[in-house]
Amino acid sequence: MIKVEVARSIDLEAFIGSVAGLFEEDAGQRDEYSDPTWPSREGLDYYQPMVEDPDCLLLVARDDETVLGHLVGLVSEPTPTRLDVRFATLQSIWVKPDVRSTGIGQMLTERFFAWGRDHGCVQAVVTAYVDNVDAQRFYQRHGFAEKSLTSVCDLRQGRAVVR
Numbered sequence: 001m002i003k004v005e006v007a008r009s010i011d012l013e014a015f016i017g018s019v020a021g022l023f024e025e026d027a028g029q030r031d032e033y034s035d036p037t038w039p040s041r042e043g044l045d046y047y048q049p050m051v052e053d054p055d056c057l058l059l060v061a062r063d064d065e066t067v068l069g070h071l072v073g074l075v076s077e078p079t080p081t082r083l084d085v086r087f088a089t090l091q092s093i094w095v096k097p098d099v100r101s102t103g104i105g106q107m108l109t110e111r112f113f114a115w116g117r118d119h120g121c122v123q124a125v126v127t128a129y130v131d132n133v134d135a136q137r138f139y140q141r142h143g144f145a146e147k148s149l150t151s152v153c154d155l156r157q158g159r160a161v162v163r
Contacts, residue, residue, distance in 0.1 A: 002061055002062070002063050002068065002102070002103075002107070003061070003062055003063075004059055004060070004104075004107045004108055004111050005060055005062065006057070007047075007051065007058035007060045008051060009048065011058075011060050011067070012043075012047055012048060014060065015047065015058060015060055015067065015070050016039050016040070016044065017039075017067065018060070018067055018069055018070040018094055018096075019039040019047075019070060019072075019092065019094070020036075020039040020040060020043075021094055021096065022070075022092055022093075022094035023036045023039055024036050025094070025097075026094075026129065026132060026135075027129075030131060030132065031129070047072075054119075055074065055075040055077075055119070056074055056075075057071070057072070057073035057074070057115050058071075058072055059071040059072075059073075059112070061104045061107060061108055068095060068099050069094055069095035069096060069099075069104050069108060070092070070093070070094060070108075071090065071092070071093045071109070071111070071112055072090075072091040072092045072093075073088055073089065073090055073091065073112045073115060073116065074088075074089045074091055075087070075088060075089075075119050075121060076088075076089050085121075085122045085123075086119065086121045086122065087121055087122065087123050087125050088112065088116025088123070088125070089124075089125050090109075090126040093112075095108075106142070109142050112124070124144070126139055126144055
């Protein structure tokens with residue numbers, strides 16, 4: 001039986017292993033400047049304080065003791081240029097390839113949405129690489145709609161980067 005739980009300090013090694021899977025599969029394939037060694041090198045220092053931070057959500061999906069995926073959520077506080085509202089940012093989500101399409105991603109996302117509502121957030125926000133069409137379809141199925149576009153120009157070649 002698959003359970004989605006808030007990650008604890010004792011879960012961080014397996015949690016970071018899941019983050020490493022995301023880095024290897026997603027950014028590592030789509031961003032030449034992404035450092036796929038970051039999770040193993042810096043992950044513990046980055047995620048450890050989040051375990052106790054009420055404005056951060058670290059979730060693990062597990063089958064017994066095996067971590068099958070993770071989600072990282074953050075509350076974005078109001079800024080001077082926006083109305084006094086909070087947003088729930090889905091920073092990362094990943095499910096092991098061999099257990100995708102089993103509802104794990106949906107379970108993680110639903111838990112994230114509930115957490116965001118409980119924290120007074122008015123919207124959930126996520127970014128994805130333009131060529132990660134599977135992620136984009138997943139997000140659309142869960143109610144996310146495109147709102148902005150980030151464009152990149154390779155200054156070495158003076159043209160847009162297409163990936």
